[in-house]
Amino acid sequence: QSALTQPRSVSGSPGQSVTISCTGASSDVGGYNFVSWFQQHPGKAPKLMIYGVSKRPSGVPDRFSGSKSGNTASLTISGLQAEDEADYYCCSYAGNSTPFVFGTGTKVTVL
Amino acid sequence: EVQLVESGGGLVQPGGSLRLSCAASGFSFSDYPMHWVRQAPGEGLVWVSRINHDATYTTYADSVKGRFTVSRDNAKNTVHLQLNSLRVEDTAVYYCVRDSRKNGVDYWGQGTLVTVSS
Numbered sequence: 308q309s310a311l312t313q314p315r316s317v318s319g320s321p322g323q324s325v326t327i328s329c330t331g332a333s334s335d336v337g338g339y340n341f342v343s344w345f346q347q348h349p350g351k352a353p354k355l356m357i358y359g360v361s362k363r364p365s366g367v368p369d370r371f372s373g374s375k376s377g378n379t380a381s382l383t384i385s386g387l388q389a390e391d392e393a394d395y396y397c398c399s400y401a402g403n404s405t406p407f408v409f410g411t412g413t414k415v416t417v418l
Numbered sequence: 419e420v421q422l423v424e425s426g427g428g429l430v431q432p433g434g435s436l437r438l439s440c441a442a443s444g445f446s447f448s449d450y451p452m453h454w455v456r457q458a459p460g461e462g463l464v465w466v467s468r469i470n471h472d473a474t475y476t477t478y479a480d481s482v483k484g485r486f487t488v489s490r491d492n493a494k495n496t497v498h499l500q501l502n503s504l505r506v507e508d509t510a511v512y513y514c515v516r517d518s519r520k521n522g523v524d525y526w527g528q529g530t531l532v533t534v535s536s
Contacts, residue, residue, distance in 0.1 A: 310462065341521035345463075352513060352526040353463065359520060396463050400521040404477060407453070407523065409463040 311336065311397055311410035318416040319387045327413045329380040329397030335408050337378035341400035344373055344382045348393045356395075357382060384415070392417045420444040420525045422514045427530030430504055434534070438499040440514030440527055448472070448492040451517035454499050456510035457529070464510075467499060468517070482508075504534045 312330040319325040329336065329344075336342060342360045345353035355364050357373035360380065370385045380399070384391055397410035426438040440452070454466040467478045467488040476488050487500040497514060511529040518524040 310464075339521065343522045352528050354526075355518075355522075355524050358518065358522045358524070364524070398463075398522065405465065405479065406468055406477065406521075407455075407465045409455075409465065412462040 308335070308401055308405045308408045311399060311408055313395075313397060313410040313413045315411075316414040316416065318418055320418045321387055321389065323387050324383060324385045325387060325415060326384075327382045327395055327397075327415070329382070329399075329410045331378050331380075331399055331408070333378060335399040335401040336375065336380050336397075339400045340375070342373065342375055342380040343398045344371075345396045345398065346391075346393045347396065353396065387417055389417050391415060420516065422516065422525060422527035424512065424514050424527045424530040427512065427532045429533045429535065431536050432504060432506060432534055434504050436501045436504065436532060438501065438512055438514075438530055438532070440497045440499075442495045442497070442514075442516075445516070447495040450519065452488075452490065452497045453515040453517060453523055454488060454497075455513045455515050455523075455526075456508075457513070458507075458510040461510075463513075466512070469497060501532065504532075506534050508532060509534045 344357040347353045360375045361373040401408045421443045423441045451470045469488045485503045490497040513529045514527040515523045516525040
């Protein structure tokens with residue numbers, strides 16, 4: 308199972324919106340509505356930001372939103388804030404034998 | 419509050435072994451499958467292994483199959499990962515991760531660093 312493809316980096320000014328893409332295949336992203344997104348600050352554990360393509364766990368700001376079209380999922384951060392600067396990873400369910408595949412990771416920089 | 423605390427990492431020579439442990443609290447541990455995910459220095463996240471809630475089913479990434487073994491003790495709320503025949507490329511932070519039971523994962527431990535080097 309190959310890693311899902313994400314852009315290496317995206318950037319934006321405070322208050323702007325950025326979108327991170329996550330491209331997989333029909334065997335993972337395209338085959339299930341089970342895409343998650345994780346935020347990881349340096350030296351910290353990943354934190355769940357989006358699950359089930361577009362659902363937000365309790366406590367995650369509504370500035371974070373997710374969507375999916377075909378084999379590509381997307382995470383949009385609206386109203387970018389300094390604390391949003393981090394690495395972001397998508398994750399898709401991929402079946403029973405290899406249940407999860409992660410994306411290559413995207414570094415979000417707040418200019 | 420869900421808490422996952424890993425331990426057991428360290429420096430080991432190629433070919434050596436380590437046993438990682440993860441102590442869980444704040445939820446009904448025996449109801450949840452658990453996973454191990456690793457992250458090599460400066461690299462991305464890679465799924466390693468899964469064990470179902472009652473330890474009757476386990477699965478592994480191809481890169482560790484036959485070398486790593488996952489187990490759990492529901493009486494002690496712990497999950498373990500036995501790492502054998504370690505290779506330099508196994509060097510990574512190993513995270514214990516809870517299955518969300520919604521075809522995803524949710525809570526992560528803080529990780530434990532395994533360094534394989536001579």
